[in-house]
Amino acid sequence: MKISDTVVGAGFVAAGALIFAGTLNYPTLEAGHPGPSLFPRILGGLMAVFGGLVSLLGLRARDVTDEVAWLRxxxxxxxxxxxxxxxxxxxxxxxxxxxxxxxxxxxxxxxxxxxxxxxxxxxxxxxxxxxxxxxxxxxxxxxxxxxxxxxxx
Amino acid sequence: MIENIQAALVMLTSWKLLLTITLCSIFGLFVGAVPGLTATMAAALLVPFTFFMEPLAALVSIVTMSAMAIFAGDIPAALVRIPGTPSSAAYTDDSYELTKQGKAELVLGVDVITSAMGGLMGAVILMTAAPLLAEVALTFTSFEYFWLAALGLSATVMIASISPLKAGLALLVGLFFSTVGVDITLGYPRFTFGITELLNGVDFIPAMIGLFGVSEILRNMASAHLKFPITAVKAENIFRGVAETLWKYKVNIGRSGLLGTFIGVLPGAGADIAAWIAYAVSRRFSKEPEKFGKGSIESIVDAGTANNSCLAGDWVPALVFGIPGDSITAIVIGVLYMKGLRPGPMIFQEQPQLVYAVYVSFIIANILMVPFGYLAIKVSSTMLRVPRNILMSAILMFCIVGSFAINNSLFDVGTMLAMGILGYFFEANGIPVAPIVLGMVLGPIVEQNFMVSMIKSEWDLTQFFTRPTAAILAVLTILTWLTPVYPILFRRFSRAPSRA
Amino acid sequence: MRRWISSGLILFLSALVLVTTLPAPAAAQAKYPSRPIQLICPWAAGGGTDRIARMVAVLLEKELGQPVTVVNRTGGSGAVGHTAGATAAPDGYTITIVTVELAMMHWMGLTPLTYREFTPAVLLNIDPAGVQVAATSEWKTLKQLLDYVKANPGKPKASGTGKGGIWDLARAGMLKTAGIPIDAMPWVPSTGAATGLQELVAGGVQVVTASLVEGRPLIDAGKVRPLAHMADKRDPAFPDVPTLKEQGINWTMGAWRGIALPKGTPPEIVAVMEKALDKVVKSKEFVDFMNKGPFGILYKPAAEFGKFLAEQDETMGVLMKEAGLTR
The missing domain is CATH 1.20.58 (Methane Monooxygenase Hydroxylase; Chain G, domain 1)
Incomplete structure (x- = not known):
């Protein structure tokens, strides 16, 4: 079930972006301090960055999906x-x-x-x-x- | 103290209590060895029985049962890669890898002996220093808890993963799961999509069963024709080679025993957290850090000692201040009240024999753990001689029932399945699953204590470094985190990480 | 091969049929209750609510002559169990131990479920909130504390449960009734009373508004000083701690628990259950158990419990709106 690292990394970038987007309507604490949204945003951001790096490294290493296995x-x-x-x-x-x-x-x-x-x-x-x-x-x-x-x- | 111990021994040697201890040992071993049934649940199941028990018998049952359960959780972790209780999750991969290498006897032998030794160390510390330790524990505020959890998180990045980046991604996924549900700062429901069951977050026990157990079943299924990797386990010689291993890692045992007990003393931090932190510390000081996650017996020695020593520590704040050290002692406090005993400093004056009887029962339980554990290992290993295709089907049923039993909810069976698929795809692509479980265990502690600290100090970050205990923990944590980053920082970007 | 499969299937199915049809249960629907009863507890096994539920189950079993099993339906901060209890078949075989969260969750938009989905049977218990400070603090009386709050708004912080939890509302209600702005003593969320008390002793927060019962071991240890009790009467265990009412603040608040049936349960079944529960609550065993608990007893029969629920729901709604917690 191997998929190319480039694709896996891109998947995490998308997931990170989705998590970040999901917190946009969250309420804030008094004086505008971030509350419920702070941690998910940090996590989403890091996920996108890490995913991007995995994607890049996969691209450089020409990591590919095992297409034959998938088709069969x-x-x-x-x-x-x-x-x-x-x-x-x-x-x-x-x-x-x-x-x-x-x-x-x-x-x-x-x-x-x-x-x-x-x-x-x-x-x-x-x-x-x-x-x-x-x-x-x-x-x-x-x-x-x-x-x-x-x-x- | 001596006369109290003598009195306690006299109290404990009635045949009725010895029978109770024996029955609770068997019950604890069973509960621990079945995935999804945890020591906490077993303690809760004992509560209705304690209505009709003597106070001493009630407490001794919980002590014996929990000690046995935390050890027994190691057995399925080593044999079929499903941690029996959350406390075994930290070193499940190491145990199972060693089993695949044909070293199941060594793993199980080390499991039972380190569990007993850790438990005994915890009991001795409990006997000699309970009130003092409780005082120290009460100085811990959200700042210190934050650093402690951050230290535990470093265990992940250090798991000798093929790619630290991918381990980091797995940790982030686990941390994200831990943010699902009602948030602590405003009570706002996050990522629940209107599903009532998600308000309390993703329950991590079904998740753990799915990530480790179901993904393993799926992999076994999908690897052509049921060539299961487990070699037949002969449990006759489980103690062979154990002595040398323990002698080699004697320092580790001492260190993790102390560490585990202290983490137990801290309210709210239980055996699962103790195991993860001991794992991280073990990796930090190991001469063979590259083996971690791929079958390191050293990690099993450390984390296996820590989780059992933690159990005794958990009783300290419960007895001294009525503040539970973990979810098991939360139940103990309830039982104490029900029996008309008030936890707090008074119990040491009013009922010293009872308190000492609890201590002594810890010692008895941990000594009994060796023969009982031996039998349990023998019984469970014979199960592995069942043909693989039948065994896999039976294990799946245990996974289903175990996930259901935590909250009596079919939603959790779905969680288990989803996590099983996720875990399977992650591992097929070189992403380890253990960090996900770690993120789910420590995520709430990290976030809640960070937010609480910020609200308390009105967003003054410096307090994370200016409180003395916090400062020490901060330095420790940051140093530990930097260890794996060093080579990454200085490695040329020319070569992609190799893959298994 | 194929033959094996079909014969296996036939064998399997026939075995199933055999198992399902053999000794059929007594078919005639006898007088209620004729089979075991489930008591749903929305909180985890081993906690306070669970312990009360299990005691009620043991005693109810004696009254009704049918097994009563406690089923923990945890999750969703109580929402899961309450929902399961409200949506169960209204035949009297599923009852629920409802808690104060029933009057709070829907205001926060966590669940559409309200007390109206239940037929109340009996109110069992209330644990009133308290005001507790560290033994080392300068405040010896509630008045000193409140004067300090007025003079230094925002400086002292209170804790004891999550934001919007019962002890947070107790704090907000006390301040509001005393004529002090609610945010003059802000809330620091914690995961429970024990965590809050630990922060109190360690100096992380200055006030905890959890029940005195929860703070009792630390009060005994000389680490915590109780200043007030948010009930109508003083607690016999703490005869020196005055109520808010005695100090001119007309405010009471507490965490309560009761037993309820799904809405639409036939009145004759409700009557049987009410009568049995009435006996349970008044029994010596139950009273002893609650005193040892230690849980505060507050007994209200069905009709009064219903009124109490409506009042609680309204009070909570007003407070939560004021505290900006409603959605």
Whole structure:
């Protein structure tokens, strides 16, 4: 996932500028002293300067983006694995309150293991046993209110 | 003093208390080793139980539990690169690098022994000098706190990063995250985009789990076909080579023990901050500074000693003046009140045995840490023999539940995910993630104390240098900051930094 | 391979179905309460509000015969937990321990949430603000302090919490009622009462307006001198500290906590809860706990609590406008 330092640096310049711009409407303290805006402005400014330097150094060193890797992404099984992780966590966030931890947690683990070539039966058993154990430890012993969803336990 | 210690020992040797200590040790080790469950949370979870406990048992539980938890946080940091508690974040990368080099036994052995030694040093200092230290701590104002935090920030630029510029960028990102939320000077909500959950800022525990843990999972996934780098960990010999290492760094242990205890004594500065500052100081005086961040056992010795010695120090202002030294002792103060005990100088006169029993329980807990820690390491290392594809899935679930448990909020699970992606892209481009966590820990202290100082002194900058303690800290900080800048200043700009 | 996958999926799903359908919970909706109750605490576990919440939970469990679990919904300076409590299903199974911030946050534009989104049940506690100075300072009475403030406006500084926090408003209200401009004793923000007290002892600020309870260990240690108490009556723990009212300043202010239900909860459920809470608050265990706390008890049943909330909201609004904190 390598990107050229020139681009990375430029990204930080932009981020710094955005942070600075975001503070323009902030209120000031008595007698016009800067208040809430002081630190974000310093940080944004420094970020832009550092980013600029990284960009310059990258340009001089002819640092380039690994374009081949980027273009081949959709064919890379490892990349799909990473996407499954992302999708799993996202699905968890949006569905767990409806389905409950016992179902959603087991589904996420199962999908991931299945994708990582664990035999499906084994994956299903491990997912259910492990997830129930986690639920018992966190929800029952530590009293973390894991969402119950459609279940009651 | 001697008779008080004897009385305390008699009080502590009832079978009921010994059972409590054992149970709390196991509880503490578990909580510390699971990412997202912190020592503070564990202490809070004990509160309802303390309703029904004797005061002594309640205090001893918290002591034992917190000591074990701070050590146990090192275990997942070394094994899977997820710090179990924030106090292990400073040297997570060093521990994990060494594990990848096949030195997991050494790391874990050093972790457990330095934790115990740091804890014992802290306890002895607590016993002998608590009231005196508390007096010193009370002279610290916002000026001194500002410099102290600035000293801690220097840890980042010193992390032997490939490029100091990129480490600096990472620190700035962390500092920026720390400005999110309600500002202290006017109560103005910054960068919250109308999201209620962001009013208190980005919670740094889910962020830490994401930056270290989730990014590591993503990298494992994205590196073709699950060739996980961790070699099988044999925990049989965790104490081999530990003695030599500790002897080599005996000065470091002494120094970091003292430093950690003193940072603990300062109200509001806890074990995580102690670890970062010890890390920075360690780098400053190291003969091999270039190893820091790439697997330096020295950094683990220093920061691992400091975070455990800090715990005892935290009790000093809590007992002497009722001002919490960290978030755990804030809970302790509540428990004391609930039990009809008033923290303050009176407690030393009215309940000397109780105070000494707390001291002695620190010693007992830290001695027990070695066998219990050994068992914990053994149990957790067997987990690593689980096939990698199953283990990774299970770790992801622990990350999710741990992030959720901090505030019982799904928003934090989202924070974890976002930080995981950020951390992955940063590291793919040679930007280290540890400075982000550091910036998030110390950012609020730097900013708040700077602004408070300015408001107090009506924007008179000279006071940062004219107060005696502040002046000493200022010189120390500026010298430390200049160390890495020197070569940069004098290096020709002809050559771009190399990249890994 | 494919066969394995589908059979695995089928197995997995059927196991799920099995788990979900086996022992169905008692279906009939019995008399309230028939299942566990959540008590939302908008502040972190282990803090003062949390401790009170946990004690209420233990005692309420005894009254209602159903488990009551405390759920900490922290974040957003209390906004997250209060919002979660107000927007929960109004079925009596989610109650909230509300704090003084409920009457303050919306004025600062932090959240649209106001007390009107809640059905008040009972007010439990108030910790009145105090006026404390360093033991080494020249001020022995409140009058000496206020005279100094009048003569040297802007010189003495006060602290104890963040800008716009409850102790800041206590300071502003005291000065305003005493006829002194609010900015004659400016506010230095701090992260809490403990930080403010530390600055006080170290000489960083001159006055702290946090509650006397918070300063008590330092008062005992001879480091801090209490000058006044912002309540109707003197605190029995500090019989020598006069109230503001005794000194001709008609001002009281304190941090309070109460229990509330989401708006729209059916009246019969509210009645059950009120009755149970009423018993809890009057029980010997609760009173003992609060005295040990030490927390100030201020009991007000639902109707009075409602009136109190409205008054507080208005007072805070006026003060915050004057202090330039509203948005």
């Amino acid at each position: 992404l959709h064919k890379n099984p490892a990349f799909i694995n990473a996407l499954v992780v992302l999708a799993g966590v996202l699905a968890y966030i949006f569905l767990v309150e409806h389905l409950g931890f016992l179902i959603m947690g087991a589904l996420v683990i199962f999908t991931l293991m299945w994708r990582l070539q664990v035999r499906p039966v084994k994956a299903a058993v491990v997912a259910i046993v492990f997830n129930t154990l986690v639920h018992f430890l966190f929800a029952k012993v530590l009293r973390v209110p894991l969402p119950l969803g459609i279940l009651w336990w």
